[in-house]
Amino acid sequence: MAWFKRSPWVLHYNATSCNGCDIEVIASLTPLYDLERFGIINVGNPKHADILLATGSVNEKSKQVLKTLYEQMPNPKVIVAVGLCAISGCVFQDCYNVLGGVDKVLPVDVYVPGCAARPEAIIDGVIKACEILEEKYAQQKKARRTSA
Amino acid sequence: MTTMQEIFQSLTIVERMLVFVFIAPLVGGFLSGCDRKLTARLQGRYGPPIRQPFFDVLKLLQKENIVVNKFQNFNIVLFFIFTVFAGALFFAGANILLMIFSLTLSGTFFVLAGYSVGSPFSHLGAEREIIQIVSYEPMIILLAAGMYMATGSFDVAAIAMHKKPLFIALPGVLAGFLYILTIKFRKSPFDLSMCHHAHQEIVRGLTTEFSGPALALIEISHWYENVLLLGIVYLFFAFKPWLALVLTLGIYVLEIVIDNNYARFKWQLTFLSSWLFIAAAAGSNIIVLHWIK
Numbered sequence: 001m002a003w004f005k006r007s008p009w010v011l012h013y014n015a016t017s018c019n020g021c022d023i024e025v026i027a028s029l030t031p032l033y034d035l036e037r038f039g040i041i042n043v044g045n046p047k048h049a050d051i052l053l054a055t056g057s058v059n060e061k062s063k064q065v066l067k068t069l070y071e072q073m074p075n076p077k078v079i080v081a082v083g084l085c086a087i088s089g090c091v092f093q094d095c096y097n098v099l100g101g102v103d104k105v106l107p108v109d110v111y112v113p114g115c116a117a118r119p120e121a122i123i124d125g126v127i128k129a130c131e132i133l134e135e136k137y138a139q140q141k142k143a144r145r146t147s148a
Numbered sequence: 149m150t151t152m153q154e155i156f157q158s159l160t161i162v163e164r165m166l167v168f169v170f171i172a173p174l175v176g177g178f179l180s181g182c183d184r185k186l187t188a189r190l191q192g193r194y195g196p197p198i199r200q201p202f203f204d205v206l207k208l209l210q211k212e213n214i215v216v217n218k219f220q221n222f223n224i225v226l227f228f229i230f231t232v233f234a235g236a237l238f239f240a241g242a243n244i245l246l247m248i249f250s251l252t253l254s255g256t257f258f259v260l261a262g263y264s265v266g267s268p269f270s271h272l273g274a275e276r277e278i279i280q281i282v283s284y285e286p287m288i289i290l291l292a293a294g295m296y297m298a299t300g301s302f303d304v305a306a307i308a309m310h311k312k313p314l315f316i317a318l319p320g321v322l323a324g325f326l327y328i329l330t331i332k333f334r335k336s337p338f339d340l341s342m343c344h345h346a347h348q349e350i351v352r353g354l355t356t357e358f359s360g361p362a363l364a365l366i367e368i369s370h371w372y373e374n375v376l377l378l379g380i381v382y383l384f385f386a387f388k389p390w391l392a393l394v395l396t397l398g399i400y401v402l403e404i405v406i407d408n409n410y411a412r413f414k415w416q417l418t419f420l421s422s423w424l425f426i427a428a429a430a431g432s433n434i435i436v437l438h439w440i441k
């Protein structure tokens with residue numbers, strides 16, 4: 001049995017976002033939404049995290065940070081792109097310095113739309129991410145068994 | 149309760165140790181779950197289920213184990229072993245001094261684990277942990293001394309069987325111990341090196357480089373340690389087992405309330421306040437006890 005569904009730990013990174021989505025991510029931790037009742041904790045350390053919540057349109061500077069964070073997370077791990085900027089670049093997509101979406105850098109598993117994404121949508125996205133975590137763990141286990 | 153005591157006395161020391169090794173993590177995890185639920189309720193949130201700490205640890209055991217060098221997990225395993233050994237000694241009714249040495253050794257290995265990696269956050273966490281150890285260690289020694297002066301024995305079994313109420317002979321020692329209990333439980337205002345709440349802050353420092361199973365081991369050691377510390381609180385009221393159990397749990401709840409009501413101290417204040425309080429409360433208690441005898 002995999003336990004990822006019961007305790008997904010989330011790492012939140014602002015890849016040049018306008019802070020709108022970030023406020024909503026933090027809002028989902030408040031007593032009104034209370035993410036912790038699902039066992040979800042907002043950690044500050046990639047080595048403790050299962051899910052990477054990335055917001056913002058990603059530029060050349062934040063690209064490196066995003067990659068480093070992803071590499072430091074232990075397997076299995078899932079990336080959630082939160083907000084329209086993280087999905088496509090939104091209104092910033094034509095800017096010369098913007099890459100236009102987290103999936104230009106990393107393999108995104110869940111897209112949470114909205115400008116800014118609503119806390120309900122973010123919670124829904126994280127719960128979806130949990131299922132993908134479980135799948136990834138099952139695949140990992142299978143791969144390990146076949147290689148052994 | 150008396151039947152439980154009889155069953156306990158019929159066991160050999162090794163059997164008692166084994167009982168502790170298997171039961172303590174269940175009790176510790178349950179207490180930790182109650183802690184999180186109560187904390188959430190105090191903050192106006194619904195909070196995670198009581199079993200949440202077990203889910204967290206089971207999940208961490210399934211995660212990948214990233215290490216930056218081969219010593220870091222070695223130190224964590226030693227930290228775990230000596231914490232469990234200290235608890236097992238205590239609940240087997242063995243010598244309290246040996247228990248203290250083992251507990252201190254486990255703390256030392258935890259600091260070494262923090263220093264064995266390259267991360268500056270981890271080093272800062274280890275430094276803060278040392279300050280915490282320096283702050284609480286005098287009290288642990290005074291505790292053993294006080295208990296010896298009151299009961300005439302260093303054996304936990306003899307202290308637990310002492311017929312007179314210990315907290316009347318040692319009110320200052322109890323107060324001093326409750327003060328450092330907040331440090332040992334890693335609760336505000338003394339959660340400098342490994343806070344349970346502020347995940348983004350520097351106070352999470354010591355665990356920076358530990359992931360997956362190593363982090364799970366740190367958490368399980370913390371459960372063992374909590375049960376051991378509550379066991380020490382129990383000793384003060386051991387003349388009436390039921391009362392002692394209720395008071396021990398009451399003190400745990402009190403620690404949670406303190407955790408939620410106080411801002412974090414700076415390390416200077418942590419160090420100075422704990423030493424002053426220990427000297428005033430426990431020190432004077434022991435001097436008075438010496439004069440009376």
